Amino acid sequence: MELSLTLLELAGFAALLLWGVHMVQTGVQRTFGPKLKTFLAGALRNRMKAFGAGAAVTVALQSSTATGLMLTAFQAGGLVALAPALAVMLGANVGTTLVVQVLSFDVAAVAPLLVLAGVILFRRAQDAPHDFGRVLIGLGLVLTALHQFLALLEPVVAAPAAEAFLAQVGRYTPLAVIVAAILTWAAHSSVVTVLLAMSLTTGGVIPLETGVALVVGANLGSALNPLLEGADAADPAARRLPLGNLINRLAGLVLVMGAFSFVAPWIARLGPTEARALANFHTLFNLALALLFLPWIRTYAKLIARLLPARQAADPGAPIYLDPDARGTPAVALGAATREALRMTDTLEEMLKGLKESLAGSSRTSIQATKRLDDVLDRLNTAIRAYLISIPPETLTPDESARLAQILAFATNIEHAGDLVDRNLLSVAARRLKRGVSFSPEGEADLVRLTDRVLANVRLAGAAFVSGDRSAARLLVAEKESLRAVEADAVAAHFQRLQSGDANTLDTSSLHLDALRDLKRINSHLVEGAAYPILQSVGELLPTRLRQVGDRG
Structure with missing residues (x-):
């Protein structure tokens, strides 16, 4: 003994x-x-x-x-x-x-x-x-x-x-x-x-x-x-x-x-x-x-x-479609850059799916795996930008120049959206685990619902970006207004739970509000990257949302 x-x-x-x-x-x-x-x-x-x-x-x-x-x-x-x-x-x-x-x-x-x-x-x-x-x-x-x-x-x-x-x-x-x-x-x-x-x-x-x-x-x-x-x-x-x-x-x-x-x-x-x-x-x-x-x-x-020779494995951050020889034919080069930019939307989708799991789950593994995907977005955006600016400007028609600017805007906004997931939203998930707290069932449901809406809008943004369709762009802008309303309702419901003394809501209040705000910001990047360039090119985008002086409407 x-x-x-x-x-x-x-x-x-x-x-x-x-x-x-x-x-x-x-x-x-x-x-x-x-x-x-x-x-x-x-x-x-x-x-x-x-x-x-x-x-x-x-x-x-x-x-x-x-x-x-x-x-x-x-x-x-x-x-x-x-x-x-x-x-x-x-x-x-x-x-x-x-x-x-x-x-x-x-x-x-x-x-x-x-x-x-x-x-x-x-x-x-x-x-x-x-x-x-x-x-x-x-x-x-x-x-x-x-x-x-x-x-x-x-x-x-x-x-x-x-x-x-x-x-x-x-x-x-x-x-x-x-x-x-x-x-x-x-x-x-x-x-x-x-x-x-x-x-x-x-x-x-x-x-x-x-x-x-x-x-x-x-x-x-x-x-x-x-x-x-x-x-x-x-x-x-x-x-x-x-x-x-x-x-x-x-x-x-x-x-x-x-x-x-x-x-x-x-x-x-x-x-x-x-x-x-x-x-x-x-x-x-x-x-x-x-x-x-x-x-x-x-x-x-x-x-x-x-x-021990290195295993030949596909690098998810390496460009696939950016053919250097195609830069002499701008139409082909722009098509290649478009296909590469679509890969960024696929990566952003994976990040949002990982985010949804991280917000509701109890494992840090999904957080780290999702954070690594942001490096893929950064590298793809850098490769696309370097490829597009290497196309000789004198070989581009006005329409091709406009398309090049659209691709740059789209890739940049997708990268910014990924940064929000990486630096802000995954930080919310990590802080929740570190504090050992959980969102209320209603609050978690709101976050999951909003994340799913943003996921659907990523797909819509990709479709609008490729097709250049005005109706898809308008639908995406309408989704921005709709998602803003959903976010406002979720915030109002959150404050009601706070007033009722819900313990989980009190413990996670700042985390919950930060997550709602950043999901809305991600959606804004989707609209700015995919919808606004299309609507601006056809003259359907107002230069400002401010009411003009004397405009009572």
Whole structure:
């Protein structure tokens, strides 16, 4: 029973450790996020700067796994080339050893002070100081959890069964490596495993040789998380960085294991105590790997790229119909641009469908997926604009010039509509989830009804844009007036629910009103992009809606 409680406490402190690391990571990313990316981008110009940046970022994040996951996403998205990314990971591995060096000293006494300072900043400050408070709280939790975790392990490893198991592990070095790799993968942190190996070695539970095997296994295990969790399994190219990192860890493992009988006795001379010797070996091991791979990192990157060629997949943001050779024939080029602009309406439809799911659902996944579609709209609009302005103006007839202006206006307004979904309406959905509130059933129904009306108007706008039909344009303008009335009725009903004391309405009032307003603004962009140019071209659009002086009608 006592052992079961101890194991439960160990699991609790392990969870506290992971949560502390998570708080440090999110705090650093929120405090220095844009600067962190700029710092990385600036450092990626040569291998030594990239190596140093990897070490610095890992010390800040307290985890090479976090650095690996972040960098894997950057590299898979094409934001970072493979060679400098591999250099960053070599630096990240060294950065982890520096974290171990600091934590190997008795620094648990400062944990309460870190938590206290963090709470004060978190509760009293705003913006960057507020987020830095998270970092301090996370560091305090990490130190506390590590101290308690290692203290609780002492009676566990002293148990006869544990001693027997560790003795078996110590007699078979490959088993020690495998156990350490699995433990590191499960804990998402090589720091825990290395500090555990140092503690067990100091206590005489395991010999120094087994401690060395555990350290090498921990290095291997920390390379598994980015490979298994950070890479897109559908695209082999997304696995290049984590696989390259894993291979250099395996190379280090093979070298150490191959010379283990010679290396192990020498390691005892690296420090005054066995624990310090292991910490210093951990640092030297990763420095040696960096020295081994950095000189030929570009060649190594090319080999990895050949091993994992990029999957040829359709890019949703890449234009399909914009044929450069057609620009000499404006009528054909304008037709191609029209077809491309229609793809933007398809994307906007998908965004509105995702928005409807996000407003009513409880998952953040749909929000992130819908936000990515706005990048597709931006890229298509940029491609269409660049294509149209590259058509020689002298080759255009007056009618073709007018059509070119209509296409530009339509694509621009569709992009603006997508921006409203991305920046405003999806923000409403995200804030609702963050606050843990729900729209009232009536309010949610109003939002869904209005979104469906806007969806139908997207299709109508596409039809009017392609056909140039005046009746379709007039119908779209009439829909603008009709939707304005629907929005006004929804606002009035919302205020009635507020007056009746409806709790959900009160909790989500500002979110609900923002969503209604922005849905109406999206519809206005549809009218401005599709209907007004048509009606203006035939003289059916008034220059102003203001009543003329003396006009009593």
